[in-house]
Amino acid sequence: MADTRGDLRDDGAEMAVTLATPDPKNVQELTQYVTLLLQQMQERFQTMSDQIISRIDEMGTRIDDLERNIADLMTQAGPEEPDK
Structure with a gap:
């Protein structure tokens, strides 16, 4: 049987x-x-x-951090005054 070893290259996009x-x-x-x-x-x-799931988990963590930071900024800015 012929040699079945493969040459796998993963250079990101290809x-x-x-x-x-x-x-x-x-x-x-x-x-x-x-x-x-x-x-x-x-x-x-x-x-x-596995790589895709890992990246999705990382993105979820980043989104959670972003939401927390936005909430902190809104708290620091204080309540908005309604337009009259």
């Missing part, structure tokens, strides 16, 4: 995946190649999912 072209000698080798490929894809999707 990801390149390079796999050697399989040269299976029989159905079993093809099955192994496809299984390995699917496992690699699953690992990559899991990593991306």
Whole structure:
């Protein structure tokens, strides 16, 4: 069976995946190649999912901090006088 090691690069905006072209000698080798490929894809999707969830959590924390800061500024500014 051909070399199935992949070259994964993640340079922020783009990801390149390079796999050697399989040269299976029989159905079993093809099955192994496809299984390995699917496992690699699953690992990559899991990593991306974890990164997305982490960034969403971080953004939620930042929004909470911003809301707190705005509330503090409004308290420091005092009550607004209604227009007459």
